[in-house]
Amino acid sequence: MRSTRARVRLGRWGMAVTLVLVAAGAALAGPPGAAVAASVPMGAEAWLQRIQQAAALSSYQGTLAYSVGGTTSSARVAHYCEGRQTYERLEQLDGESRLQYRHNDQVVTLWPAAKRAVVEHRDPVAQFPALPATSTTRLLENYEVQKLGQERVAGQDADVLLLKPRDRHRFAQRLWAHRDSGLLLRNDVLAPGGEVLESSAFVDVRLGGKAQPEQFLKPMKQLDGFRVLRPQAERTQLEAEGWVLSKPVPGFQLVSCTRRPLDITGSDSDPPLQVVQSVFSDGVAQVSVFIERYDAKRHPKAMGTSVGASHTVMARRGDWWLTVVGEVPMATVQQFEAQLERKR
Structure with a gap:
């Protein structure tokens, strides 16, 4: 069963398994087709682009919580963007201690207790708080975007959006986007009846800040005493x-x-x-x-x-x-x- 668990770890894109926040390097782009545009509210494309751009370009620090099936896990994240350089530190707060550092597409994952380090290059796969880097046409072909109102998440004012599926092949998604920056603060996956199946959210968050690159690069290089794996x-x-x-x-x-x-x-x-x-x-x-x-x-x-x-x-x-x-x-x-x- 170990290999089965490994496949599932690779397959899950939510925080429950990897808790890796990789902001996509490209923003959503492209005008929707005429047939779709007629059925969506004005501004839907702009909202989606804003969320994606915020994930790709924002700096933020905070604590994340992921809830599914009555179980909650959490992580502490520090994410900085300076020009074309992206730095990130992610610390798993539950279960076995795990630290992850990222500089652009290079990722180093450390298991301190086991003295094991995994060094790898990753494509920028979209995960909370990013949406997949795809065209708005593709997304709006599959979802109707509705603005539900305004709420507060982690002490921040947020606009609430609903991505309503156009067929039964997918679930609805409810998004909370920071009112000023557009950064995604919370994402719920909803069952057809409206109940929450999974929820990813910031418990606390601070936007902005300036990176100190060596705080990220030094731990990625100093791996003495670790068994280093390079898959x-x-x-x-x-x-x-x-x-x-x-x-x-x-x-x-x-x-x-x-x-x-x-x-x-x-x-x-x-x-x-x-x-x-x-x-x-x-x-x-x-x-x-x-x-x-x-x-x-x-x-x-x-x-x-x-x-x-x-x-x-x-x-x-x-x-x-x-x-x-x-x-x-x-x-x-x-x-x-x-x-x-x-x-x-």
Whole structure:
């Protein structure tokens, strides 16, 4: 089951698993199509662009809380943007002690008790408080944007927006954006009945500030006494790996495909087992499809699980094992699994 947990750690984009806040490097852009623009309120595009730009360009420090299924985890974050340079420190406050430092796309994760360090380069994957770097056209094709009013979050005035899904393939999202900067202060994922499935939010936050680069760069370089792991990931294409979706899942587009070690700690095997991860996005929600060789010793029987908004399907496909994870309805996850076909 360890390899299953590793796949889920790689697949979850919310704070519950990685608690890594990677602000996307590009803002939402592009005018909506005429058919969509006629059905959305004026200013919807501007609101989404503002949220994305704030995540990419703002400096902030604070405490984050993530709640799902009655369980809450938290982290302390310091995030600074100076020109094209981004620095970040993230400290997990629950469970095993973990620190993470980032300078642009270079990330160093430290487990002090285990004296283990993982050094890797990451693409700028969107996570709270960012939205995926995609066009507003794509997002507005899948969601209707409504302004609900104004509230306070972490002592800050915020505008409240609702992203209402246009079909049953995705969940609604409620966003609280800082009134002055646009920084996303809270994000709830809602079930069809309106109940909160997951919530990511700042408990306290301070905007602005100036980075002291050495406070981030020094811990990333001084790794004496740590077992240093450098997992290698390479970009690939789903078709090049011999797979294809026989029919697109409505609203979702492939945004990345990577071959990487299944367990970045290197504890499962040496050399590490490999997994192909394909990420699909609808402009807000993301679904990860993991493909690896089937191993009867490591893989359980086919199953589906649900935790909050996150749904997972695991199934055998001949000599292969598929894991599909996404913060979308179970039927959407099942559709990805059913339509994935082996071409060679």
